[in-house]
Amino acid sequence: MAGLVAALGACSAMVHAADENRSLGSIAKESWGKTSDGESVDLYTLTNERGEDTRVTNYGAIVVALTAPDRDGKFADVVLGYDHLDDYLKSSPYFGAVVGRYGNRIAAGRFTLDGKTYQLATNNAPGGVPCHLHGGNKGFDKVVWDAKGEMKDGAVGIRFHRVSPDGEEGYPGNLDITMHYWLTDQNEFRIEYAATTDRATPVNVTHHSYYNLGGHDSGTILDHELMIAADHITPVDKGLIPTGAFTPVAGTPFDFTSPTVIGSRVNADDTQLEYGLGYDHNFVLSRWDGKLRLAATVYDPQSGRQMEVLTTEPAIQFYCGNFLDGSNVGKGGHAYAYRTAIVLETQHYPDSPNHPDFPSTILRPGEEYRHTCVYRFSAR
Numbered sequence: 001m002a003g004l005v006a007a008l009g010a011c012s013a014m015v016h017a018a019d020e021n022r023s024l025g026s027i028a029k030e031s032w033g034k035t036s037d038g039e040s041v042d043l044y045t046l047t048n049e050r051g052e053d054t055r056v057t058n059y060g061a062i063v064v065a066l067t068a069p070d071r072d073g074k075f076a077d078v079v080l081g082y083d084h085l086d087d088y089l090k091s092s093p094y095f096g097a098v099v100g101r102y103g104n105r106i107a108a109g110r111f112t113l114d115g116k117t118y119q120l121a122t123n124n125a126p127g128g129v130p131c132h133l134h135g136g137n138k139g140f141d142k143v144v145w146d147a148k149g150e151m152k153d154g155a156v157g158i159r160f161h162r163v164s165p166d167g168e169e170g171y172p173g174n175l176d177i178t179m180h181y182w183l184t185d186q187n188e189f190r191i192e193y194a195a196t197t198d199r200a201t202p203v204n205v206t207h208h209s210y211y212n213l214g215g216h217d218s219g220t221i222l223d224h225e226l227m228i229a230a231d232h233i234t235p236v237d238k239g240l241i242p243t244g245a246f247t248p249v250a251g252t253p254f255d256f257t258s259p260t261v262i263g264s265r266v267n268a269d270d271t272q273l274e275y276g277l278g279y280d281h282n283f284v285l286s287r288w289d290g291k292l293r294l295a296a297t298v299y300d301p302q303s304g305r306q307m308e309v310l311t312t313e314p315a316i317q318f319y320c321g322n323f324l325d326g327s328n329v330g331k332g333g334h335a336y337a338y339r340t341a342i343v344l345e346t347q348h349y350p351d352s353p354n355h356p357d358f359p360s361t362i363l364r365p366g367e368e369y370r371h372t373c374v375y376r377f378s379a380r
Contacts, residue, residue, distance in 0.1 A: 024049035025156040025185065027149035032057055033085040039144045041085055046149075046156045046183040051075065052377070054183050058147035060140065061160045061179060062088060063096035063209050065331070066189060068377040071304030076215035078305065078377075080341050083331050093210075093328065097141035098179065099134040100205035101164055101171050102361070104282070104317060104350035106132040107241045111353035113172070113200055113362065120170040127275065129239025136169035140177075140205065150180070155190070157182040166199065173199030175363075187377040195369040202353045203363045206313075207373060210321065210341035213300035213307060217334040221320065221342050222263025227297040228256040228318060230283035234349055234358075238275050242351050242358075246284060247272075254281065259299065262320060262342070278322040278339065282349055288314040292372055296344050303379070310374040311346035314359050319343040346373040 025048040032043035043064065047053040052075070055064040064082070067075040081095045082088055088095070109120035109132035124133035134141065145160040157180055164175040177195040184190060193205050212221050233254050234242040249255040253265035253273060266278050273279070285295055295316045296309040309316065321341040328336045352358040363369045 025151075025183065027151070027156050027158075029149065032059075035059065035089060035144060041144060042147065044147070044149060044158055046158070046181075048156060048183050048187070049185045050187060052183065052187050054189060056158055056181055057085070058145045058160065059085060059088060060142055061098040061145050061147075061181070062141070063181075063189075063207075066209070068187065068213070068305055068307075069379055071379040076218075076303070076305075077331070078211055078213055078215060078307075080210035080212065080216050080328075080330055080336050087330075091328070093323065094134060094141055094208040095328075095330075096209045097207075098160075098205060099208050099345075100140040100177075100203070101135050101169065101175060102132070102202050102204045102353075103134055103206035103208075103345060103347055104204065105241055107239070107351050107354055108132075109170075111202065113202070113353065118170055118172060126240040127238035129237070129241070131239055131241060134208070138169060140164070141208070152182075154186070155182040155184040171201050173197040173201040175201060175203065177205070189375040189377075191373045193369065193371040195363065196365075196367070197363050198365055200362055200364045202361045203369045204348045204352065204361045205369075205371065206317075206345040206347045208343060208345060209375075210336075210343050211298065211307060212341050213298060213305040214303050216331060219337075220263070220340055222261070222266065222339055223301065224262050224342065225259040225299040225301065226256050226262050226318070226342070227259045228283050228316065229286050229293070229295055230316070231257065231286050232284040233272070234282045234284060234315075235272055236275055236281065240275060240280065240350075242282065242349060242355065244355050244357065249283075254279075254283070256283075256318075259297065266320065266339075276322065279318050279320045280322060282315050282317050282347070284315055284349075285311075285313075292374070295346060298342060298344070299380075306378045306380060308374075308376040308378075309344050309346065310376065312370070312372045313346040313348060315347055315349050317343070317345040317347055317350075319345075346371070
C-alpha cells in the first residue's frame with residue numbers, strides 16, 4: 001500500500017507520501033496512555049509539506065497542538081491545551097475537542113420531539129440557570145474514537161468514527177458519525193462531519209479549539225482583530241439561552257462586520273455582554289445557503305498571523321475566554337488566564353430543538369447530517 005511505513009516501535013507508526021499526486025506530508029502515531037476505564041489512547045502528528053503540523057488524539061478527537069507561521073516564517077503553537085492525557089481526563093474546558101451530540105446549550109436539558117419529551121443532563125448553570133451543554137456529562141469530547149490515518153491529494157488526515165448508542169446522554173437513536181480532520185498543504189485545518197441515525201434526533205456537532213494567534217502562551221487576545229460576517233445575533237437571557245429574537249449588530253458592541261479589535265468594546269455597558277461576562281454569543285451568518293463560505297477572520301497584528309474560518313453552517317459562536325482564570329495549567333506549565341484565547345464554533349443555533357423558527361437540527365432516518373468547517377492560516 002503506497003506510503004505505509006510501520007515500525008517506529010511497538011507503539012508508533014508513520015505514514016509518508018510515496019505517490020507524486022499525494023501530499024508530501026506525513027502522519028505519525030504513538031501511544032498516549034489509557035483512560036480510567038483502561039481504553040488505549042493514541043496521539044497522531046500530522047505534518048504538511050510546508051512544515052505546519054498538528055497533534056491530534058483519538059480521545060475526544062482533541063486537537064492537542066497546531067502550529068502556524070508568523071510573518072517571518074516562525075512557527076508557534078496557536079491552540080491551548082495540555083502536554084499529557086491525564087490533564088484532559090482530569091479537567092478541561094473542552095480544549096480542542098469535538099462537542100456533541102448537541103454542541104452549545106439546550107434550555108433545562110429538555111426538548112420535545114415527535115410528541116415525546118426527552119430529559120438530558122443539566123451539566124451547566126450560567127447565571128444560576130441549569131442547562132444542557134456540549135452533549136452532557138460524557139459527550140463526544142470524553143470518549144475514545146476509532147481512528148486511522150489517511151492521505152489524499154494535498155492533505156494528510158485522520159478519520160474518526162463511532163456509533164453513539166440510543167439513549168447515550170439521553171438522546172434518542174443510534175447516531176453513526178464519521179469525521180475527517182485534514183491538514184492541507186495550503187495550511188488549512190479542515191473538518192468534515194457526516195452522520196446518520198435510525199431514529200429522529202437533534203444533531204449539532206462542532207469543534208472547540210481555543211486559539212491565540214500569538215502562540216498559546218502569549219497572553220491576551222484582546223488585541224486581536226476580528227471580523228464576523230454576521231448582521232444579527234440571537235440574544236440570550238441570563239442563562240445564555242436564546243430568547244428566540246434576532247438582534248441587528250449595527251450600532252452595538254457586536255458589530256464585527258468590519259475588522260475590529262476584540263478588546264475595544266468587550267467591557268461596554270451592554271446587557272448581553274453582562275450576561276455572557278463578555279462575548280459568548282451566537283452570530284447569525286449572512287447569506288447562508290449551506291455552501292462553504294467565509295464566516296470570520298482573526299488577525300494578530302503582533303505576529304502577523306491570520307486565521308480565516310469557513311463553514312457550511314448558518315451560525316458561529318464567538319467566545320473570548322471569559323471563564324479562563326489561570327486554574328488550567330497547560331502546555332509547558334503555562335497557566336491560561338482570563339481572555340487569553342478565542343473560540344469560534346461553527347454551528348446551528350443554540351437551543352434549536354425548542355425554537356421551531358430556527359433552522360432545524362433534527363436528523364431523521366434516511367437523511368445525512370453534513371457539516372464542513374475550515375480554519376485557514378496565513379500571515380501578513
